[in-house]
Amino acid sequence: MAGHTSASFLKKWLGDQAEVIVVSPRPDYNWIPSNIWVGVGLLKPSQVLFPLLPIYEREGITFHQARATVLHPEGHGEDLKPFLEAESTREGHEGEALKVPYDFLVNATGSKLAFEATPGLGPKGHSLSVCTAPHAEEASRALDEAVERMKRGEHQRFLVGTGHGTCTCQGAAFEYIVNLEFELRARGVRDKAEITYLSNEYEMGDFGMGGIHIRRGGYVTPSSIFTESLFAERGLRWVTQAHVTGLEKGRADLEFLEWRAASSA
Numbered sequence: 001m002a003g004h005t006s007a008s009f010l011k012k013w014l015g016d017q018a019e020v021i022v023v024s025p026r027p028d029y030n031w032i033p034s035n036i037w038v039g040v041g042l043l044k045p046s047q048v049l050f051p052l053l054p055i056y057e058r059e060g061i062t063f064h065q066a067r068a069t070v071l072h073p074e075g076h077g078e079d080l081k082p083f084l085e086a087e088s089t090r091e092g093h094e095g096e097a098l099k100v101p102y103d104f105l106v107n108a109t110g111s112k113l114a115f116e117a118t119p120g121l122g123p124k125g126h127s128l129s130v131c132t133a134p135h136a137e138e139a140s141r142a143l144d145e146a147v148e149r150m151k152r153g154e155h156q157r158f159l160v161g162t163g164h165g166t167c168t169c170q171g172a173a174f175e176y177i178v179n180l181e182f183e184l185r186a187r188g189v190r191d192k193a194e195i196t197y198l199s200n201e202y203e204m205g206d207f208g209m210g211g212i213h214i215r216r217g218g219y220v221t222p223s224s225i226f227t228e229s230l231f232a233e234r235g236l237r238w239v240t241q242a243h244v245t246g247l248e249k250g251r252a253d254l255e256f257l258e259w260r261a262a263s264s265a
């Protein structure tokens, strides 16, 4: 988001005065917030992804489909000009080395998914994700299977959270759980599902910024009340001040975070 946005504005503002170069490992742009719709099957991956190359060609931006591996802000050896080293991820050219000189660098490599910080977490373990479009597609397929089981009369338990206790993408988990509840109702199996939200935040509605106050209908309501009411209306359960420490098939181990454990000891 930050990198592609910067590149487009730099080209728009600087025009022919500058050469703008983008180095990014994937051929597509992913509108990440909409992955929460892919994860319940209401959008297809093709609706949240689009190819970058035609857009950059049209804008006059040079695009290298590659992964940056080393930055040399003061050059290297005899070459005192800044450059970065990268390796191609383009189909048929994987691993080919690239040297990209620059005068100004925008480093916008974002966050790194760290499933490995929690035993059993992630699509290669025992949980699903909506963090990337392919992950979200896999989550949607798993939801279809769970719905089939519920249609046959089975009870299913869903636990939705942000993963490791240091993760802070609560907005996505919150949006996904309400989408999930909506979709289970739409598919006529809501009564077979128990849905729980797991958050490392102090209270519901915190959203990584200590909560908000909403002025509505002459009242000022804290987001904790607003969010708890929304969940209560929908029969969603919640556990706050906790995170997952390990996952096995069909089982999650949770731990209350230090301050809660201390206050309830």
Ligand SMILES: Cc1cc2nc3c(=O)[nH]c(=O)nc-3n(C[C@H](O)[C@H](O)[C@H](O)COP(=O)(O)OP(=O)(O)OC[C@H]3O[C@@H](n4cnc5c(N)ncnc54)[C@H](O)[C@@H]3O)c2cc1C
Pocket (backbone or CB within 6 Å): 001, 002, 003, 023, 024, 025, 026, 032, 033, 034, 035, 036, 066, 067, 068, 069, 108, 109, 110, 111, 130, 131, 132, 169, 171, 172
């Ligand atoms: C499901 C979901 C829903 C969300 N919904 C919202 C929302 O509604 N509102 C909101 O504000 N935020 C939302 N977010 C958070 C938002 O998506 C992120 O905050 C935002 O994408 C961060 O932007 P960024 O540019 O820093 O990183 P990213 O968008 O992650 O971009 C980083 C880029 O760097 C590339 N990269 C990584 N390593 C290298 C390398 N070595 N060389 C070259 N390129 C590299 C990556 O491939 C990627 O393209 C959501 C997140 C998720 C997962």
